[in-house]
Amino acid sequence: MSIAETRPTGGGTTGGNSAGELPHRPRHTGVVPAGPNNGQEAPTTAGNNRRRRHHAEGLEAGKRSTRTLLWILLAAAMVLYAFPFLYLLFTSFKTPIDTIAVPPTILPREWTLENYTNALGRSGVLASFINSAQTAIISTLLSLVLAVPAAYGITRYKTPSGRVFIMAALVTRMVPPVAIGIPLASMMATAGLADTPIALSIAHTTISLPLSIWLMSSFFEAVPQDLEEAATVDGCSRLGALWRVVIPVVSGGIAVTAIFAFLASWNEFLFALLMTAIRSQTTPVVIANFQTQFGLDWGSMTALAAVYSIPVILLTLLLQRKIVAGMTLGAVKG
Amino acid sequence: MSSRIKISRLAAVGGLSIAVLLASTACGAGGPATSGSAASSINVLVEAGGHAELAGVAEQCKKDTGLDVNFVELPYDGLFNRLSSEFSSGTVSFDVAALDSVWLPSFKDAVQPIDEMFTDEAKKDIFPALVKEAEVDGHFIGMPAWTNAEIILYRKDLFEDTKNKSDFQAKYGYALAAPTTWKQYQDISEFFTKDGMYGTDVKGAVETEWLAHVLQAGSAAVLDENNNVIIDNAAHKEALDFYVSMTKSAPPGAAQVDWAAAQNLFNQGKTAMTRFWAHAYRQIPKDAPVAGKVGTAAMISGSAGVAGVPGPWYLSVPKATKNTDNAKKFVKCAYEHNSMGIESSLGLASRISAFEKYQDQAGYESFKPLIQTLNGNATATRPATEKWQQIVDTVLVPMLQKAVAGGDSATLLADAKKQIQALLK
Known part of the structure; x- marks a missing residue:
């Protein structure tokens, strides 16, 4: 099964996409487009479109919030994993008294390369x-x-x-x-x-x-x-x-x-x-x-x-x- | 052929060449020396801090005798394992080893007697407790290379402050000065415990300081001369009760405070006094808040007099070395030029004459108190049992940690006695 086949056809019946093409989502203008069959069928079609659009937007919003949550979790994990190494790195630039500060500090008060030369x-x-x-x-x-x-x-x-x-x-x-x-x-x-x-x-x-x-x-x-x-x-x-x-x-x-x-x-x-x-x-x-x-x-x-x-x-x-x-x-x- | 493939192939060939080169020269980049291989060179196994102490001596030895000295440095925690491993295998990679005093009984059968170096003159110039410790089963098996003991370090600037002086006088009825009794030490500690500062520290994670209090109270520490466990006697309880009583003038979390933590607290200006190894005086960082503001005093006397627990290291010659003559030559050299250790970054020696030579010089104010403490009539080394390290790690330190956390001292000492007896069986 191809990716195109599994995608929801967001354009619906009015989208007019042929099979295999990526679905086309009509721009939401807030106005029901006028057409030759703008009689009895028009309100039903417009309603369906609106419902589908809302549904699609809801899915998008859901995806966005999931993605944001994942990014936050990823960033937290990164900080958790990287912190010991970053702390080691910052300590390597501290002066002797700074390295044993009580309570400890993360960033050096004064940066020095002396530790590296030593x-x-x-x-x-x-x-x-x-x-x-x-x-x-x-x-x-x-x-x-x-x-x-x-x-x-x-x-x-x-x-x-x-x-x-x-x-x-x-x-x-x-x-x-x-x-x-x-x-x-x-x-x-x-x-x-x-x-x-x-x-x-x-x-x-x-x-x-x-x-x-x-x-x-x-x-x-x-x-x-x-x-x-x-x-x-x-x-x-x-x-x-x-x-x-x-x-x-x-x-x-x-x-x-x-x-x-x-x-x-x-x-x-x-x-x-x-x-x-x-x-x-x-x-x-x-x-x-x-x-x-x-x-x-x-x-x-x-x-x-x-x-x-x-x-x-x-x-x-x-x-x-x-x-x-x-x-x-x-x-x-x- | 695309450039990418070319690069990959070049990288592969280059990598392989390097690997072959490295493998073919896999004899190590640190130098060609092996134990006993060269007639005029020796390998000396030292704890990393000991290298600095002996580096100057090694240079002098080279000038005097033409002997090349290679140092094998290992961290303290790994040195004992390494020594055990090599001594038990019967093949050693070193000709001289610097041994912590507590290891001498454990390795007594693996090192050679060096009785000929302990002349009457030499014995007079070495602190009595060290001469006693170096002799195991009737033979001298290690020459002291450097030694240390706890002294009192205090904040001279705070002690000389006019307001502190008058406030202290008003509260306690005597002048604020470096303490000479434990009652004074308690009062001063209590006085300075205010505004986020503490009078002193209590080290729950190390045992030596408590042992010094035991000696001051008039008892041998933990074992008597016949190796009977005496940890539950009155002197041990008195020492433990006093030790624990200081927690109210010390930073919280005493159970976890070890040497490094106590040194940091003092150097950061968080404590007004500390009982600490004398070398720390010269190691106060120049940018520390307390730099230039520290005074020194001898360890305080108890009912039995002044007492400290020395922390010496000994140079010993393994029986398994094939380079005995050169090894002994180096040990002799180290004794003769012992004062050179004082010029090192650690600034320690083992001979009385070496300390005395420097005691009146600026920057060496810790030496007089150190000499007084090491010459103290109750000063004694730790018990000579090969189980000592195990006793410390599994009984003494856990007991102290429980005590400073509020445990009943009599019960804890009684339990400790049973545990030590079981270890010594």
Whole structure:
């Protein structure tokens, strides 16, 4: 059924629209138009028109108020979600005494960039950014390389062991991170990988992999098997069909999964705390270091946190279209 | 090929190249050092605040001995986990660790004795309570790097105000001055609690201050020398009742007030006095309403005399390091140049001579009261049990929070005794 067919024909009998055309609504002049059949039928037609017009205007008004309400709700939700980040951002521009004001203030009384120079000038900050990027990229690649074939196998072959595997993959998410963090740190040290981004990336992959497999499974489920069969008929191997046909279709889903895996690693703190030292310390640990036994440097901490969030915001904006496409991919099954 | 496809491909190739580059150089950007790898370098694990304290010493050490010092900074809350993890694995990424005093009993088996550094001369120059704490099971296992204690900080400008002086004299019958007894402290707190201001704070979310009152009342804190739980004795009750009595001259919500909150309240000019760690005096922000208006006094004496609970950090050498000689060289260096910590942003040391060197200089007015408090005859460190942190977190702080919220002190102390006994079993 087309959109035109489902639309109410607001013009009614006097509108004279042909099927398939958008309905025409006559301008309301307040005067019944004169015509050749302006005899007995005229009052009835005018009355119908008026009733329809009122009905249409009522619907429009209803739509408008619903839309306004939705906008208000959306704005409230935006404020609610954005407030913590905005507060962090404003705090990063406050003077030291302003950051600890009692009662707290939202906007700085005096704007300063000193916190940024302090935070970025601190030794090890640049290195920690590079380490965070290295770790997050390696962890994301590892997650995708492992999750895509795993999810594909599970959804396409639908074996009992696959079902057990996908449930078992969640086990690492059910255990408190510290319970696996300490043994992992010991294992990495034994393997000679102590204090390296690779060790931390592997640890981060244990967090992001289960989620990646689940996400990718739902995306693969949404791809009709007919597509692959058609590709196979055209001479593609199973892997060829996966690479040439399925992967492009789920590229939005892969982007979503990559974003989640990247974020999980980029923001992770506990494993980084347990497994990194001089060479591979990541920025979340450096940010936490602004809280010491002697006090908390709110200004520098929030400045570094604000700078650290920029790459993630940019990445999300750049991949926005893919993310939206990916999010709706799993929702519509062919 | 459209330009869009070109850009996509370029981006993909570029991204892949960066990824490969990053992966191939995945040895970390922070530096090449690993524990014990280089003959003339060591790694020192410190709490983030401790780095500033030791940075100057490290530079001096490099000049004197050619030893390169790399600092591994971690936040306080994560440091204990990290130490536990590495000590239990038997492989450590550091050669020297700065340990909070309460952790010494927990890690006594993982660190090396450094008895040779505790000469008679050294012991004379370290506060008695710290010498006692550094010795665990007959061996000295940590060299104090810096220490702290609570002193009294008060608003000099308010105390010197003529109207305040005359009003106070008229109301209480004696002159307004820095308090030397707890009765005076109570009176002054009550006097300044007006017009949106409070006389002092009560910290319900930390236990150290209450422990100092217990020591002043003449008892060991929580455990006696044989590790018997004595938290329900008369001194503990007296200390708790006094502590709670101050809430009427303190900002509301005492149960949630911790060190940071109390420091903020004082720096913002909301409280006239605070019992606080001495380092805070030098950390008052220059743009704070109270900057330049703060006076200092030693911790007040109770029936047992002046008492505070020191907050020292010790440098220890793990048994698992392969770089023992250099590690000990650094610990010795840190002791010899201990006064350099005073020049840091935190301005603390551990040797008596280091504090005395600065005590008469402008800007270091907190040192005399600090020395007096640390030398106080009732001053004592926290009980040496590896369960101490657990006792603090699960028993003492919750008990204090209930007490300042109006709970019955005798009942709360009796309950606390049972809980601590269960923890120590």
